[in-house]
Amino acid sequence: MDAIKASQQASAAEIERFFSETLAERIKNPQDDLLSMFSAAEVDGSRLTKDEIIGICFLFILAGLDxxxxxxxxxxxxxxxxxxxxxxxxxxxxxxxxxxxxxxxxxxxxxxxxxxxxxxxxxxxxxxxxxxxxxxxxxxxxxxxxxxxxxxxxxxxxxxxxxxxxxxxxxxxxxxxxxxxxxxxxxxxxxxxxxxxxxxxxxxxxxxxxxxxxxxxxxxx
Structure with missing residues (x-):
């Protein structure tokens, strides 16, 4: 079970790193995609934080995975x-x-x-x-x-x-x-x-x- 948990944590870290790097790139060079839209979106006049955007990305993956x-x-x-x-x-x-x-x-x-x-x-x-x-x-x-x-x-x-x-x-x-x-x-x-x-x-x-x-x-x- 410890090995499974370690593998899950490593996978989550890799996914988070991918989203973090891609988000940084989209902030510099916006594209016609969701990450660019999230980076420019505002809620009550405030931009979404990096953690909030990555959290949304994780939700999109996990919610429909299984x-x-x-x-x-x-x-x-x-x-x-x-x-x-x-x-x-x-x-x-x-x-x-x-x-x-x-x-x-x-x-x-x-x-x-x-x-x-x-x-x-x-x-x-x-x-x-x-x-x-x-x-x-x-x-x-x-x-x-x-x-x-x-x-x-x-x-x-x-x-x-x-x-x-x-x-x-x-x-x-x-x-x-x-x-x-x-x-x-x-x-x-x-x-x-x-x-x-x-x-x-x-x-x-x-x-x-x-x-x-x-x-x-x-x-x-």
Whole structure:
């Protein structure tokens, strides 16, 4: 684990160095690209700092690195195990947008988020002090029967409301792109491969953090 952590830190340092050097070059010689735009951008009359710009660049890399592919893993695992639901998509691709929203609710690829309390409060009888770190389970919220009837039933026909992309000022910036990618993949895949199943004897192991599957061997018919 120490070797893995060291490798991750080295990679992060290399990426940061690349962005830092490229940003310095863009400040001297602006181009038609995002780094040049960030270097010239102002928020309330103030320019973004170097650290803020590099932080945004890291966000752009990490936010979409694994989330869509991990979501597709979960989608295909679910559909492989529920052929009757899969057939709905095969028979009528117009159902795909609502199917995507419902599976986003059910699978919740980003299972939780961390927040810092800005004031003293109480949640469910548990006192929370200003400055406390709070872990919020989006998966639990998405299956809360107090807010959604039959929350444990996957229904592609329902108008699914969920928190899989977060909410408020921290809502996922790439949610519209992610939806487009998910819808397009499901549509084109099922045009070509309508029948598939998980290889016999496979045990699905879901990983900690992002909801992803260790390995997903599929058999195409």
């Amino acid at each position: 989330t869509v592919t991990d979501t597709l893993e979960c989608f295909f695992a679910y559909l492989a195990q529920h052929p009757e639901q899969r057939q709905l998509i095969v028979n009528d691709e117009s159902i795909i947008p609502s199917a995507v929203e419902e599976m986003l609710r059910w699978e919740t690829p980003v299972t939780g988020v961390a927040r810092v309390a800005i004031q003293d409060t109480e949640l469910g009888g548990c006192p929370v002090t200003k400055g406390d770190s709070v872990g919020i389970s989006l998966g639990s919220a998405n299956t809360d029967e107090r807010h959604l009837e039959d929350a444990d039933v996957v229904d592609f026909s329902r108008n699914s409301k969920h928190l899989s992309f977060g909410a408020g000022v921290h809502r996922c910036l790439g949610s519209h792109l992610a939806r487009l990618e998910l819808r397009t993949t499901l549509r084109e895949w099922h045009k070509r491969i309508p029948n598939y199943s998980i290889a016999p004897g496979t045990e699905l192991n879901y990983m900690f953090g992002l909801r992803q599957i260790d390995t997903l061997p599929l058999i195409f018919e």
